C-alpha cells in the first residue's frame with residue numbers, strides 16, 4: 020500500500036500550484052522601481068586583438084545612461100576559479116585572468132566587449148549597435164592536440180602554452196598499468212569523443228543588481244543553483260563587498276543542469292553597475308546569448324585501452340583524455356575532467372590497475388564546466404563502450420562479460436581512490452533485463468527486420484559519485500570551497516516549522532520532499548512545514564544544489580538540525596509531564612512517557628518553548644530553533660543498469676529509440692514520483708546527447724549551433740515512454756536517511772546504452788562498425804554503414820598504438 | 830501607439846511601439862509574468878497563449894496585431910472559483926512539470942489540443958506538443974497528464 024505522506028510517499032508537489040497558475044517568481048519576473056537595462060555587446064570573432072573601442076556615438080544615443088568597457092573595472096577582480104589542479108610535474112595549473120569585460124583580446128565568440136545601460140532594453144540594444152570595436156583577427160585555436168604543440172598560437176599570451184594542466188591519476192600505478200597492458204592476453208582500444216553540450220535550461224540566465232544607498236547594501240537577484248557561493252565568489256574575489264553588505268537571491272529558477280552553478284560576469288556587472296549608477300540594473304539573456312555565454316559541458320577526446328587476461332578478466336585500464344576548457348576557466352571547470360571523472364573509471368568492475376591521464380587545454384571557445392553528471396558521464400561512456408567493444412572482439416556476451424567482472428563485495432576500495440559503500444550490480448542488471456524484456460528481444464528484432472529496420476539492444480551499467488563531498492578530502496584535491504550543507508529548523512510558537520536550507524531547488528521539488536522528511540520525523544502534517552531556500556538573507560551559509568547532493572547532504576543537515584530540535588523538545592516535554600527525559604517518546608506529533616498514558620501535544624511543547632512560564636529555564640534556553648552543518652563522510656554511489664532498444668533505418672541512417680529502461684539503485688527514496696521524474700529528464704538529456712545534440716564550431720571558431728534551429732533539443736516526438744524502476748535498494752551506509760541521490764543518473768547511464776544499441780543494430784545488419792561518435796545523427800550512421808560496406812569502418816587506432824586522430828570534438 | 834484588447838476577460842489598453850511583441854506587452858505592460866520567454870527564434874513554445882481561442886506563440890505576434898483580440902494567458906486558466914483547471918490539475922497529479930518554466934506554454938498548448946481532439950492518442954499528443962520544448966521532464970509525465978486530463982486511463986505515477 021503506497022504511503023500518503025512522509026518518507027516514501029509520492030506526495031504531490033506544493034510548488035506546482037504557483038507554477039501552474041502563472042504566479043511563479045522567476046528572476047525575470049522581478050522588476051524594481053527605476054530599473055535600467057543592460058545589453059552586452061559580444062565578440063563575433065573567436066580570437067582577436069582589441070585595438071580600441073569607440074563608444075562615443077553610443078554614449079549620445081537616446082536613453083543611454085552609460086557605456087562600460089574593460090577600463091571601467093579598475094580595482095575589480097577577475098571571475099575566480101574555484102578549483103586548482105596540480106599537474107604530474109607538481110606544478111599548479113595555469114590560471115588565466117577572466118575579466119568581466121574582454122581586456123586586450125577577445126577569446127571566444129560571445130566574449131563581452133562592452134555593455135550599454137539604458138532606460139529601456141530597446142535603447143540599450145540600439146546603442147550597442149553604434150559601438151565601434153576595432154578588432155584585429157587572430158587565428159582561432161580550436162584543435163586541442165594542435166593547441167599544445169610547440170609554437171601554436173596562444174589563447175592567453177601571458178601563459179606559457181595552451182595547456183592548463185597535465186594530470187596523472189594514479190601516478191603510482193602508471194608503470195604497473197603499462198606493464199599489465201603489455202602482458203595482456205587481449206587489449207581493446209577505443210578512441211572516442213564526448214561531444215560538447217549546451218545545458219539549455221529553458222529559463223535563460225537573468226541578473227538584477229540593486230544598491231541601497233541608505234544602508235550601503237547591494238542585492239543581486241540571479242538565476243543560480245547556489246546563491247551563497249555566488250555571494251562569496253563575487254563579494255570576496257570580484258567586487259570586494261563583504262558578505263554582510265551583499266545579499267544574493269535566487270528565486271524560482273527554471274532549470275539549471277549545472278550551468279547555473281557558476282559565477283558569471285553578468286552577475287558581477289549588474290551588481291557593480293547598480294552601485295555606480297544608483298539605479299537597479301537588469302540583464303536578461305536571450306537564447307542566442309545563452310548559447311555563447313552559458314558554460315558548455317563535456318567536450319572530451321579520449322583514447323581508452325582495456326586489458327584482459329585469457330579468461331576475460333579485466334586486468335588494467337588506461338585512458339588519455341584531452342579536455343577542452345574553452346577560453347577561460349569557469350568556476351569548477353578544472354575538477355570535472357579530473358576528480359569527477361578519473362575517480363569513476365573503475366565503474367562497476369574490479370579492474371585492479373587503472374591509470375588516467377588528462378590534458379586540459381585552452382581553446383577559443385566558450386568556457387566548459389559541469390553539465391548534468393559532470394565527468395561521470397564521460398567516464399561511464401568510455402568504460403561502457405570499451406567493454407562492449409571488447410565483448411564483440413572476443414565473441415562473448417556483453418552482459419556476461421560485465422557480470423564476470425562486477426564488484427560484488429562492499430565496501431570496495433577502487434584503485435582510483437574512492438570506496439564504494441554499498442551496491443548490488445547483479446540485482447540492477449537482473450532488473451533491467453527483466454523490465455526491458457531482454458528475453459523477448461530476438462522476436463522484436465525479427466519483427467523489425469520484416470519491416471525493413473535493423474533493431475539493436477544496448478546495455479550499460481553505471482556507477483556515479485553523488486552527495487559531494489567531504490570537505491577535508493576535496494580540500495586536499497584542490498577545491499577552494501567546503502562542500503558541506505546547512506539547515507536551520509525554526510519551530511514557531513504554535514508548532515509550525517520553517518526549514519531554511521542551503522540547498523536550492525530549480526525543479527527538483529525540495530519544498531515537497533524536504534517537508535516530507537520533517538513531517539515523518541515529527542509526526543505533523545507536511546502542510547505545517549515550510550521550506551525556505553534561495554536567499555542568503557534567509558538561509559544559513561550553504562553550498563547549493565549540484566552533483567545530486569541535495570537530499571544526501573542538504574537533507575542530512577536538515578535531519579541533524581531536526582534531531583537537535585527533537586532532543587530539546589523532549590527535555591521540555593519531560594518537564595511538562597514531570598517525567599524523566601529518557602522515557603519520552605515522540606510519535607504522531609505527541610510526546611508520551613513510556614509505560615504510562617501521559618501525553619503532551621507537539622504544539623503544547625512548542626508554545627512552552629516561547630512562553631516559558633512552566634519551563635526548565637535553569638537547564639535550557641527558551642526558544643526552539645537549531646542549525647546544523649553536515650559534512651558528508653564519503654560520496655554516495657548510486658548505480659544501475661540501463662537498456663536501450665533502437666531501430667536503424669538502413670536507407671537513411673536514422674535511429675529511432677523504441678524503448679528505454681532504467682533500473683537504478685538510489686538507496687532509500689523519499690518521493691518516488693519525483694525520483695522517477697528526475698530519471699526521465701536525465702534520460703532525455705542523455706539520449707539527446709547520444710543522438711541529436713551537438714554544440715558545433717567551425718574551424719574559425721564560429722559557433723554554428725547557436726539557436727534552436729541548429730542545436731537539436733529533444734522534442735516530444737523524439738522520445739518514447741520510459742520504463743524506470745528503483746526497486747533495487749542498497750541504502751547508503753553513512754548518511755542518516757540512507758539516500759544516494761538521483762538527479763544525474765539518467766544522463767550518465769543512457770549515452771553508452773544508446774550507442775551500444777546502435778552498434779548492435781548495425782552488426783546485426785552485417786555492418787562491422789566498431790564505433791560511432793555522438794551524436795549518432797543519420798549522416799554519421801549512414802556514413803559508417805557505407806564505410807563498413809567498403810571495408811573502411813569508422814577510423815579507430817590499432818590496439819597498443821600510441822597515436823590517435825581526433826583533436827576536436829566539435 | 831495605443832492598443833486595446835481583452836486579456837483574461839478584462840479590457841486592457843496600453844501604449845506600444847510598432848516593434849513591441851505581444852509577449853513583451855503581456856509581461857512588461859500588463860505585468861502578467863506567467864507567460865515566459867525561452868528563445869528568440871519562435872521555437873520553444875514557452876510563450877504560448879490563446880488568441881481568439883487558438884494557441885499562438887506570443888513572441889511571434891506584434892502587440893499591435895492584437896487590436897480587439899481576446900487573449901487568454903496562464904493566469905486566466907483556473908476555474909472561476911480559483912481552483913486549478915482540469916489540465917492544470919492533471920499536470921500536478923502526474924508530475925508533468927519540474928522547474929515550471931515551460932509549464933504555462935505546455936498547459937496552454939495542451940488545453941488547445943483537447944478542444945480540437947478530446948481524446949488524443951500518445952502519438953497525437955506528442956505531435957501536437959512538438960513545438961513546446963521541456964528540458965526537465967523528458968515529456969513522459971506531460972503525455973500522461975494530457976491523457977489523464979482527457980479522461981483516458983493512465984497508470985498512476987510511481988507504480989509502474
Ligand code: FES
Pocket residue numbers: 865866867868869870871872873874875876877886887888889
Ligand atoms: S519564446 Fe516564443 S517560442 Fe520561444
Ligand code: FES
Pocket residue numbers: 221273274526925926927928929930931932962963964965966
Ligand atoms: S519543467 Fe522545466 S522546462 Fe519543462
